[in-house]
Amino acid sequence: MSSSAPKPPVIVWLRQDLRLADQPALAAAVATGHPVLPVYVLDDGAHPLAPGGASRWWLHHSLTAFARDLKRRGGTLILRRGTEPGRMIEALAHEVGALAVYWGRRYDATEIEHDKAVKTRLGAAGIGAKSFNTSLLFEPWAIQNQSGGPYQVFTHYWRACKSTPEPPSPWPAPATVPAPAQLPAGDDLDDWALLPTGPDWARGFGPVWQPGEAGAAARLDRFLADRLHGYKTARDLPDRDGTSGLSPHLRFGEISPRQIWHAVRHHLATARRPPDGDADTFLAELGWREFSYSLLHYHPAIAREPLKPQFARFPWRPDETALRAWQRGMTGYPIVDAGMRQLWATGWMHNRVRMIVASFLIKHLLQPWQGGERWFWDTLVDADPASNAASWQWVAGSGADASPFFRIFNPVLQGRKFDPDGAYVRRWVPELAGLDRTTIHEPWTTEDLPSCGTSKAMARTYPSPMIDLMVGRDRALTAFASLNGKDP
Numbered sequence: 228m229s230s231s232a233p234k235p236p237v238i239v240w241l242r243q244d245l246r247l248a249d250q251p252a253l254a255a256a257v258a259t260g261h262p263v264l265p266v267y268v269l270d271d272g273a274h275p276l277a278p279g280g281a282s283r284w285w286l287h288h289s290l291t292a293f294a295r296d297l298k299r300r301g302g303t304l305i306l307r308r309g310t311e312p313g314r315m316i317e318a319l320a321h322e323v324g325a326l327a328v329y330w331g332r333r334y335d336a337t338e339i340e341h342d343k344a345v346k347t348r349l350g351a352a353g354i355g356a357k358s359f360n361t362s363l364l365f366e367p368w369a370i371q372n373q374s375g376g377p378y379q380v381f382t383h384y385w386r387a388c389k390s391t392p393e394p395p396s397p398w399p400a401p402a403t404v405p406a407p408a409q410l411p412a413g414d415d416l417d418d419w420a421l422l423p424t425g426p427d428w429a430r431g432f433g434p435v436w437q438p439g440e441a442g443a444a445a446r447l448d449r450f451l452a453d454r455l456h457g458y459k460t461a462r463d464l465p466d467r468d469g470t471s472g473l474s475p476h477l478r479f480g481e482i483s484p485r486q487i488w489h490a491v492r493h494h495l496a497t498a499r500r501p502p503d504g505d506a507d508t509f510l511a512e513l514g515w516r517e518f519s520y521s522l523l524h525y526h527p528a529i530a531r532e533p534l535k536p537q538f539a540r541f542p543w544r545p546d547e548t549a550l551r552a553w554q555r556g557m558t559g560y561p562i563v564d565a566g567m568r569q570l571w572a573t574g575w576m577h578n579r580v581r582m583i584v585a586s587f588l589i590k591h592l593l594q595p596w597q598g599g600e601r602w603f604w605d606t607l608v609d610a611d612p613a614s615n616a617a618s619w620q621w622v623a624g625s626g627a628d629a630s631p632f633f634r635i636f637n638p639v640l641q642g643r644k645f646d647p648d649g650a651y652v653r654r655w656v657p658e659l660a661g662l663d664r665t666t667i668h669e670p671w672t673t674e675d676l677p678s679c680g681t682s683k684a685m686a687r688t689y690p691s692p693m694i695d696l697m698v699g700r701d702r703a704l705t706a707f708a709s710l711n712g713k714d715p
């Protein structure tokens with residue numbers, strides 16, 4: 228190469244790590260001193276992990292924010308689309324004469340195989356290829372039990388995580404991301420049509436969320452300042468802003484779990500109050516995310532097949548009408564309907580309510596958990612291949628360290644306990660806005676129902692309970708007993 232020839236670029240292949248700070252693949256690319264070409268390839272393949280509608284909304288805004296932040300540091304984001312992203316990256320590497328391709332690792336065995344094949348082919352063509360941990364505190368293979376396998380019990384897993392060296396401190400964002408003099412062609416984001424093209428079902432998302440790295444950092448700051456203290460209690464109350472709301476930012480990698488971990492540690496070190504367990508509880512929630520990724524790694528079919536094989540024989544009663552009533556928040560159980568409507572309106576649902584609606588679908592309605600998983604996949608802005616599947620299996624009782632099947636949430640009692648004033652229900656089920664705290668979780672017990680909504684006509688549209696709770700519970704326990712009567 229003559230001294231005046233331009234240096235070949237290093238491609239940074241972005242997947243679920245759309246940020247500048249603590250982005251090891253990007254930092255390593257900048258450190259080479261070569262121009263850097265960040266690339267996002269939209270996977271057009273028809274496969275189960277193709278992003279759902281709500282995730283596509285988030286992706287659009289996340290890519291917009293990332294491209295803008297990158298530009299401020301001199302870089303340009305290139306967008307491409309195709310059915311085989313790995314092949315697209317290889318073709319681009321040849322097209323621009325890349326020195327190397329760097330990326331953040333994924334953890335599903337099928338994805339790992341794809342990435343390994345890309346690495347091999349790039350290597351054979353004399354192009355460097357390196358992968359980095361961009362999205363976890365502890366990679367699955369770093370935390371194993373004494374026989375070298377994965378942990379099945381969360382407390383053991385998390386204890387093992389905490390006994391390893393702390394995750395390294397986060398890296399700062401690079402001051403500049405030098406772009407190559409000649410940029411390859413890329414797509415226009417608008418042409419991808421990631422936003423709703425017909426009725427704007429996502430109009431409620433914008434007021435709630437600020438996708439992108441700045442939005443994630445602001446949320447973390449607010450959480451540490453206002454909500455970490457008291458998190459242990461407030462996290463279970465859906466009418467409060469008691470949790471961080473960081474899940475979609477984590478999902479798209481706009482913030483890394485390491486940044487969160489160290490920010491919490493720093494906050495504790497500088498806070499003028501003795502540790503009260505709130506931070507440990509919060510970090511353990513991040514631990515559940517890590518545990519879910521470990522499960523995904525060792526059980527790639529986790530979104531389709533029960534981890535406990537006995538559950539493959541479970542006598543479900545698939546019923547499209549029942550599933551549809553649940554999806555639309557028209558079951559007649561206010562806390563369930565409030566949750567499903569919060570999900571539709573904002574792309575997010577409170578964790579306590581996720582557990583209640585999932586239990587109701589699986590146990591009272593005897594619908595296969597996979598149907599709920601797919602609906603969440605399509606409607607959650609934080610839809611995550613590991614956490615969603617692992618959580619559905621947790622509720623179904625078929626997962627690792629799962630809640631036993633016979634623990635069936637009663638939506639009325641759950642509502643009374645965790646939404647005692649009914650504020651959450653009133654917010655999301657306006658038909659019931661006029662009911663007081665004694666009847667709001669069981670509106671069928673009041674004669675006043677026709678006049679309790681924001682309008683009489685509206686109140687009349689609220690359905691009667693679609694199933695009697697005791698009947699549903701007994702039916703679920705009988706179905707479970709048919710798997711030999713024992714919790715497998």
Ligand SMILES: Cc1cc2nc3c(=O)[nH]c(=O)nc-3n(C[C@H](O)[C@H](O)[C@H](O)COP(=O)(O)OP(=O)(O)OC[C@H]3O[C@@H](n4cnc5c(N)ncnc54)[C@H](O)[C@@H]3O)c2cc1C
Nearest residue numbers: 470471472473474512513515516578581610611614615618
């Ligand atoms: C049926 C069901 C489906 C779920 N699907 C998803 C999903 O697709 N994506 C997702 O991120 N979470 C999922 N969860 C877990 C949990 O509900 C959300 O992570 C949480 O509500 C996000 O809100 P937050 O960021 O305010 O949480 P916080 O309470 O602030 O917790 C901080 C972070 O810890 C992680 N976390 C918290 N709880 C869990 C958990 N139980 N399992 C795994 N990680 C957790 C999340 O990354 C979260 O952002 C699901 C739970 C259930 C019961």
